[in-house]
Amino acid sequence: MSAYEACAAHTQRGGLAVSAAGVFWLQSDPAEGNANLWYLSEQGPARLGPDGLGIRSRVNGYGGGALAASDTGVFVVGEDQQIRFIDLADGTCSLLTDDPGATYGGLIADAPRQRVLAVREAGGEQQLVAVSVDGELRTLHSGQDFYSAPALSADGRKLAWTSWQLPDMPWVRSRLWTAGVVQDGGLRECRHWPTPSEASVQQPVFDRARLWVLSDHAGWWQPWYLDTLIGDGLWHSGQSAELDHANAPWQLGECHHCPLANGGWARVQYRNGSGELWLLSPEGGDAFRVARDYSDFRYLRASGGSLYCVARSATHLDAVLQIELQTGQARILAGGENPLPGSRPALPLDIEVPALEHGEQPVHGFFYTPKLASPELPPLILMAHGGPTSAAYPVFSPQVQYWCQRGFAVAEVNYRGSSGFGRKFRLALEGRWGEADVEDMERTADHLVSVGLVDGRRVFIQGRSSGGYTALMAMIQSRKFTAGASMFGVTDPLRLRAMTHRFESGYLDWLLGPPGANPERWRERTPLYHADCIAAPMIFFQGGQDKVVVPEQTRAMVDAMKAAGRTSELHWFEQEGHGFRHQANQADMLERMFSFYRRHGRKANERAENMS
Template sequence: MVEIKPFGAWPSPITAESLSSGSPAYDTCVDNDAIYWCSTVATEQGRGQIYKQTISDSSTPPQALLPEGYDCLTRVHEYGRGSFKVSNGLVVFSNNKDCRIYTIINDEIKPLTPADTLYRYADFAIDAENRFLVCVREEHFVNEEPKDVVNVLVSVDLKSGKETVIAQGKDFYSSPRISPANNALTYVCWSHPNMPWDFTELYLAKIEFENRQLILSDLVCVAGDKIDESISQPNFGIDGTLYFASDRSLFWNLYSFDGKTVNLLLEEPVEQDFVGPAWRFNDSDYTPLKSDASKLIVINKNSLAILDTKTKTMTNINCEYDHFAYIRAFLDKEGNEYVIADMSSPTEPSQICSYDIKNQTIVHIHRKSMATRLEPDFLSVGKEVIFPTTNGKSAYCYYYAPKNPHFKGNGLPPLRVLSHGGPTAATDNSYSRAIQYWTTRGFAVADVNYGGSTGYGREYRNRLHLSWGIVDVDDCCNAAIYLADQGLVDPNKVAIEGGSAGGFTTLASLAFRKVFKAGCCRYGISDITLLAKETHKFESRYPDRLIGEYPKDKAVYEERSPLFKADKIECPVIFFQGSDDKVVPPSQAEVMVNALKEKNVPVAYVLYQGEAHGFKRAENIKRTMELEQWFYGQIFGFPVEGVEGVEIYNFP
């Protein structure tokens, strides 16, 4: 029997504890008949663990390679990834405990690089003979400014650990890849004020390894030097062909380089992005096949597809999943080829699967979802909504209706609007246990891809140029207004939540608009002048394109900063912050909390010791979700049982 209970207070099968049990896998790597991946272990203070499993025998449980004391994580660019690589049984990884490179051979862990340096390493490529590796090295200094940090590309002798700088002079490097077919090395680089989705360059060189040292020759700029384009995810085919993604057509399409010219892989550019923004290292949204030099596996919207470079055609293949990440190819001893990837769908949580290309079927699940699967009667599937926004334009969001077969509420449900981080990033409707946490409790959710989000081409992405704090705010507000006008949600119980850059959009929406009745800010930016002055090198010039040049445009920064308009915020806000956050320091939250206290606005503040940018510890993930729900219960007037609250200043 269905019980009537206030929206937001429905008992749910999803516990807050379970939200930390399904940490996503990343940096998936295939080596011989083994698959490796990394995942953070929330119950071990969020350390990174490397797992290994035999591909042909998925019945054997994955093997964890790192004992306590090791943390496979890199903080190059602060966002990291590309934290390990495997070649012919040799594992190379970055240890976050001391930032050194370590190797694992026959289960023996040894340091490769010296101790007591201020270097960080990421994005490894290893030659076929395991003689050397190439990676990004980031040098830090005591009491440094962002401009002091030095990024270069280095080779490291895998026998002695000796490092040699092989590319320098640009502000940033990424994606070193080695081709054993023709002894070639490729990499991407860019300089301030560009971000990797603005304008980058792609280089290609011949390589030789003499006297234990890597030597580059015939260096050529393949793309990015003559036209403005963002180049991403270079990769070599089995015959040495260089593939890469470029948005020279205003969408990230796929191209090849034949040694003389750049060639589009399809007959004509298509209006879709085949890759995403390069926030982190080692993304792989497509891969060349190992059995056929003329074919690649790509993501064609919500389907895997085979792209034939000879016929310049793309053919979808049947797969029960429709969201894919870290795509790799594997060829077994019988010549059968498989796609190995992190796969999910709106109803299926993320799993690492082997897909048989010939028979078009999933043959192995190597890493099952760590969280308990939700019964279909509880599942709310995100539906893409195109809604009208400012200046006669349209924007996008995924709308999730509240769903729980045991309960219904009176009237209309509260709405929780999500503002994703980045801001140059995107959301999709792949299964999110965190979203289902809210919908099963009686909340509606709108996950917004505001102007500036990726996946819709460069023009949509560029809507944020000099307009951050305007376009994103308008779109989040207009999403809530549209859903309320459609009679789907209660306009008097609308909250907005966001982390990092999404936290800025959250605070700006509360300060400059009167749409939302509550807000939740996780490690968000309140004073963008501090962002321009305090943040790390990777993003230190990011605001140039989003806001303007600082300090020349200081007035614009202050005009857009929620801190300077704290007196305009009238609704309650809760803040969550990590004490060790270098991307958005705690001062960003604390100046805002103090300002709201002084203005008599209801505000709560939760500081987690030892957490950095994004919460990794199980107890903090649990606490954040429970407290956010409890906070809304206090504000919107529904009961939330079993949660120890915190002080809400200026709230009776």
């Protein structure tokens, strides 16, 4: 499998919406680098909407919620960030907003009022708004720094949402709100519902008189409900397992739990980084797990006697699933293709690295053995995920398969700060970015070497975005890595703090502490100032249109390494942003990285042989 084929195979699906009109989802086109609207026709999956209509929200820089379905059509956010309505009766696509400088996301359809609710971002502010099919824009609520997850009751008379204020991130501290919806569509009696203790709340959903939400005030993102008829403000436990039932809300529009027509529930829970889908019978009865072949689930939607979702697995591409509630039987509606015909992909093996201190949680990750047979122990590539409050999941990755088919072992590490392991583990990175995450990456490498799975003389480390920062800090602090790679990684946190987008403007202070109070820590944790400490070679990849980690960050780091006499390579992709979207560029990046690793891995072997 060539790098080009690996990337071309990876069609992603997401943004699922279900209504009386049908089942709709977004599907990426790797060749074009954008997402298109698809639906389930009588003949099977089919494109919907005019040619060239790319769909993507950029709210908060990471988007989400760019699709919502009503009974007569579909609302979408185009690449120009304006909302459109596709009428299913005649196929027309109408522009509903003409709002230069604004971005929209988090769409939900308000079918009885023939409108869509959305989060609007413009001029450094956000509002909760409604947009009618006639193009009328109405502000429903404002005054909070950030908005997310609008949810309507079945009768359309109640609305819930979440918000948070700077400098917080939504996975640190956020608020739950409700309001009544009056006849003309406005809101009344807006109020927020304090959690029993500090918490991150997400994904509110109404189920008759109860408002359910995922809150981590008890240590995990678990289901809790409030009785909105009584309105006493009491939080009632959903009696669920002590596991996260959602991941970090980087994007709008996520849904990991939903009520079912039979009175039961569908819920996702993450166990050691792997997602499980459970159906619960009414009144808290027996629960049973479904779709066991899959390890991550997003966008849960219920309609009639079925549950719909987007599911991912370690062996196949993303699939749109329909699950019969009565039997639990799963049927693939779209996707689920075998990306490697004629061969079996490398499968993830759970790894657990013991905690450093008693009472702390171990570090989990996923290890992939190489497919290329060799009598020698394989070289290892450690992958640091981005975020850093994100996570690695045991799902098909063309990049991982690419390395395994070329003789490398791969370890994806859920270091401290990753989501999916509870609030305490997620917040353990506060003030310790570039330290705790680096410790966990190094300990994972040591563990894999000590148990005889990989060659300790050839250990590489790489990461994207904040994962690139972790890789750089590891290269600065350790001599155990043969070479490293940074893909649009952070190199100067203080400069990034001054230039990054509003969503993450307070995040760096949380990760490193306020710079005025911790100037030495910021200097110690700035890769740019320690380029001379990087003894091993580094390769860098950067997009010229990156608005998150601005391109100057990478250029300055490469220049500093060259000035210090260190080995570095820079590969520039002018039309790419934060995350490469075009398959040809993804393939080129892999091929260049492979050549780089192979060259320096060979040199490391030669040095080891000469020393012996």
